Amino acid sequence: MNAQQGTTPTSGAPRFFAERIALVFSAPMLVNGIGLPFFPLWLSSLAFDDFQIGIVLAVPMVVRVFTAPLAGVLADRIGERAHVLVWSAVLSLMTACALFLSNSFWPVLLIYTLQGAVYAPFVPITEAIALSGVRRWNFDYGKMRYWGSLAFIAATMVGGWLSGLYGGAMVLPSMATGFVSMVLVALMAPRIGKPRRPSPISALAVGPASSLRQKDVQFMLVGAALVNASHALLFAFSVIYWETLGFTGTQIGLLWSAGVFAEVLVFVFAVQLRRRFSLWSMIIFGCAVAVARWLFYPQDVGLEGYFALQCLHAFTYASIHIGVQNRIVQRVSEDREASAQGVYFLYNGIFMAIATFVSGYAYAWYGVKAFYLMSVVAATGFAFVLLARKCQPQSLPSGGKTSEAS
Template structure:
């Protein structure tokens, strides 16, 4: 196995940092920018809803197109350039029509960038021994930096700076991708001139496993959708709410820092089982946390409910899906998360109107189901990973 290249691992880390910096500005602050442009909340909701639906569909399709052409880096560049051009549409007059087209186009063409980046990073980890989690943690750091920058710029007079930074982050993502070397995808059969293994997308077992992997992230629906509103209703100051969100991301980064060592002792299903158990505790106790210390303590569990779940999911897909189709696999994971998250947000919204505590109890129940489903599927997942490993050997 080649020795890891510090320069390559740093560039992959930079790829994640650039992408998530733009995403960390777009996700929380694009509704604010649209509102400053005179677009009503109902229209904003419609635009983001359409964009979300199209993003969910576009992620695996555009990632699959990249896998078929074998041009992963070039695809990231093209999608990122289109993303930046989409943001530039805000400079044109046209109100809702132009702004809506800009937002939806950005969401669609940026959708495959993360799965393709994950696929490239996993190839680097597989071929050089570089720790995937240590590269990926810079995405989380970029997201936090964007949140802080966006919060300081979230005023009408400076909203154009937010748009400019989103576009620049998209451009930087594409150019960092092209600065990296083509990553050799070592598949069984390469040396003998035989056929590479097929992806498991047509296998019956793959789809329930994919659904369960997505379920762990979708269990955050109540928190992502209503966590801030819930804390505000409890009288938590806005600056403290921002700090609570930061605690969760810092905990996530801490796990990513040591995840490589943990991966030598525990296989991916264990990461997911730990994530499910942590989520049961986190969401069950969420309504009972009535002090900042208690809230912060529960936020530390984000390291497991998000971080461990993410690492376990991408590792399972990396082991059972050939490298040639890795972008498609990671894109399908994003679609699984997106569909279940959308359903979760809708249900949690209805429950929040009835009782603000109910969405979190529902997420605790979802987490129980996810942990039990993962426990039941673990023998199957391990057999599939072992089979893929033997085929690769």
């Protein structure tokens, strides 16, 4: 994990900066690798119904939309972002311990919401520290970030194996272990001094930039966020559904890992993909695949079929994300980029929370056929993306064409 192109980072970089950031990226992914697929399984083991599961999962998403930007402002102003990482990790661990003492709806909802609030800034602030290293010392962001994805895959596979042995009882101890690792790596995180640029989530707290009022940018961000939100039912109820089909914990872990691994491959070969396909092609194709993906989930396609559908995450998330991030670079000036990222964070958080809340009712009423509703959500996002492409100006400020060559 050296600097880009094998060069040596300039003097002044903290020792083992890239390795330490890779560890900081990995720790929260250990938590996510257990919590994202298997926390609903623990809720189900408490005899929560589908409505209650949807509410418990959705409310923290709403709260973090507001707490993460405030934490970002604090991190940018205190002069050392890593200090906020420590507090985020410690408070998250405290809420994880409190969940051991909770087994009814309202205490679980309250504590898990608090956990969402204090955990929310950890990854965005880590991203901000990593990007500072990229700008100041020419480190390779991708080589630091993909260790988090590998940690997620490992945690999901181990979580699947443990769920086969212990069911939902394994969730809290596993998540608590992940939070302990977060505390440890937060203490190890590089200290790089006062930031030179605001982090995206702190930029959101002070309001979006006027350049973000461009219709094509707004429609693109809304459309991509809606397609992301169409994954809500998968995140909330896929493990519960696959268990009803008789899949083992190891098989469920494999299915979740397949999606993340496919996503990693797209990020690894992002440069080659961008050379071969236009940004709009990557975004539009990802949206179209999302619409189709959710149409197939209600069918009992077997383990192999769901494995293939999970691999489509490479397009329904990674392809869209790469396209959107690069379009932001093209359409928004550098001094406004943090605000653009903040607005994207806001849209993703709000739409995902709404979709997760609705998923609880939809799954309770229609079971796996609720995925048809997710296809409608993805189609709505697709429509916004097509509108964004239609509304784009004929040329960029630099004079370059914004046609498919972009």
